[in-house]
Amino acid sequence: MTAPAVEMHAYSVSFGEFQALQEVNLSVPQGAFVAIVGPNGAGKSTLLKALLGLERGLLRDGPTQVSGTVRVMGLPPRQVPPGWVGYVPQVKGFDRSFPALALEVVVSGLRRRWPFIITAQERKKAEAMLDKVGALALANRRLGRLSGGELQRVYLARSLIREPRLLLLDEPATGVDVVGEADLYRHLEAYQAERGATVLMITHDWEAAQHHASAVLVLNRRVVGYGPPEQVLCHECLSQAFGHVGHGHNLVLGGRA
Numbered sequence: 001m002t003a004p005a006v007e008m009h010a011y012s013v014s015f016g017e018f019q020a021l022q023e024v025n026l027s028v029p030q031g032a033f034v035a036i037v038g039p040n041g042a043g044k045s046t047l048l049k050a051l052l053g054l055e056r057g058l059l060r061d062g063p064t065q066v067s068g069t070v071r072v073m074g075l076p077p078r079q080v081p082p083g084w085v086g087y088v089p090q091v092k093g094f095d096r097s098f099p100a101l102a103l104e105v106v107v108s109g110l111r112r113r114w115p116f117i118i119t120a121q122e123r124k125k126a127e128a129m130l131d132k133v134g135a136l137a138l139a140n141r142r143l144g145r146l147s148g149g150e151l152q153r154v155y156l157a158r159s160l161i162r163e164p165r166l167l168l169l170d171e172p173a174t175g176v177d178v179v180g181e182a183d184l185y186r187h188l189e190a191y192q193a194e195r196g197a198t199v200l201m202i203t204h205d206w207e208a209a210q211h212h213a214s215a216v217l218v219l220n221r222r223v224v225g226y227g228p229p230e231q232v233l234c235h236e237c238l239s240q241a242f243g244h245v246g247h248g249h250n251l252v253l254g255g256r257a
């Protein structure tokens, strides 16, 4: 039997006195597209970092305590072969003064270290991936000259270059215009169809979650809801997670208003 792409059992993370995740139970089948929604500070990025095996390395305000289990394709995250998982971090706070070219960033995803010299083969592969996400023209541009949306595309190409089986994206559409956002979902869906990959994506955009995800995880330190979008994006779940659901959005919510 195929192992789920992601499995968590009673998984908790505390940073000092603060509990960021409480007893999370989650099973994501391979090939799913899961949108993770929840308020600021709900533990969404912490959950992705747990899947990358990073939660213990991020001490800030005291010791990190972790309990419960996490499995990625049946393995503890630190035993997962590096090429199996691709990660697109939040780019909004990135320091872009680093004098790197877009192409070098993409090749760094192939090597998992900084490429001081790029081989012809690596260049070809990186250019092909940039082309795939509509960003070939950016290959020789400096990071400092890229817009937020352009930088997102470069990091998407970086995350896809090893053809991962699991793709983790932390708010990939933030700062991207509508055309760029539509392109992003098109690239993700095409990659999924081609490779049968699993996608977990943090988003604050409920409409995107409703239209593109096969399942939605509503998180507020604990799992508030997990299931098909039409079931989980309802007033009950969202008001439990957010405390209040505003009226200024166009999402047609399921459940009772």
Ligand SMILES: Nc1ncnc2c1ncn2[C@@H]1O[C@H](COP(=O)(O)OP(=O)(O)OP(=O)(O)O)[C@@H](O)[C@H]1O
Residues within 6 Å of the ligand: 015, 018, 020, 038, 039, 040, 041, 042, 043, 044, 045, 046, 047, 058, 059, 060, 061
């Ligand atoms: N290394 C750390 N040390 C201390 N506290 C941390 C650490 N990492 C995260 N936190 C805290 O844990 C909580 C959850 O953070 P996390 O980044 O997972 O939230 P999030 O749901 O991704 O939020 P946002 O939507 O604002 O990006 C926050 O209150 C954050 O300050």
